Amino acid sequence: MAKPSKSRSIESGEGHWIEWLTGSVSAIAVIALIGWVGFEAATQSDGAPDLSVKTISSASRDGGYLVMFDVENAADRTAADVVVRGEITAGNTVVETVEITLDYVPMHSRTRAGLIFRNEPAGRSRIFATGFSEP
């Protein structure tokens, strides 16, 4: 396959066995890729994003309490602009509200974020998603 200077090059008719091996492996990989995505396409449901918030850790920091959490999306749809609110309650009154907006929570995936409270959140806080838009 010597290139005749910079002009059009001509592929030889019979390739080396390495070319065929690489080609076969690639072909199988591409077919597997299409098969996998096709399988997902056939089995996916059209339901709305299903968001849940799970607290990971809570720690005292300078100027507040940092609560890390994961937002999980169990549905086959991606949620965008997910608003997550954290509240600290004392009895029936809400003492403090903090809020954060996450860019995306993709399908079957999780996005980690943190909220910073000024009051001690242990035992009296709740974190929940309040809304999203479709991307």
Next chain:
Amino acid sequence: MAIEQTHVNFDHSRFSKGLARGLAGALLFALPMFLTMEMWELGLYIDRSRLLLLLLVNIPLLILLARRIGFENISTWHEAVRDASIAYFLGLLASAFVLSALGVLSVGHALPEAAGMIAIQTVPASIGALLGRSELGGRDDDDEDAQDPLDDDAQSGYGGELFMMAVGALFLGLNVAPTEEMILISFKMSPWHAIALIVSSIVLMHGFVYALSFSGGHELEEGTPVWHALIRFTLPGYAVAFAISFYCLWTFHRLDGIELTQAIMSTVVLAFPSAIGAAAARLIL
């Protein structure tokens, strides 16, 4: 101009012209990335081990690339390493200069921030610096090709072909990989769109190289069925483009916490420009 060994009669004007071309190439090829907001931010938050890996992977890439298209007419690995180092440094210089000129980088930045921002831009800029010499120079010596000792083996071999496809994929892929649009598109589209995109990427790749009569295009020997070239060149090329796309997205933290199918869809989106870059590399480089 006769090509002698560089140390025998060193041509200063030729060498400095090569350096200038390298800088021009770095600017030309990496400017879209210099002007991308996501790249600045990535410099701040990119995981340092991933950044290190990217910077390390760039070294053999540049050396192999220099071996094919260097600043000078090179014939030894020793010279390839030298040219790769020069290109890396020119990339560093170009990114530091442009980022400062744009005001993205200022004296007020902490050293780790500034280092991260420059380092991540250095990779595309250094590839551009190497390509700049080859593509902007336009092979001004007629006898260069004839004397090129690599012409028959490494340059046109199957491995070389795949490597050039990888460079092309990296080149076009890197430009768009850091942008948010890549993941946004994959969120918007359904798996059916993804399948259509895979198929059209492969068809376009094949068409670019074999069907359309660009200069530098490839032709099949008489009597060879079309699917031969598809299996031997186009599909491996797409696999290379896909792998490079996956690596870019992973490096840029676009796949963190993302489920496999969604990650594949994002990669398919990026593999589209990468595949076209890979096909174009077979024609141009």
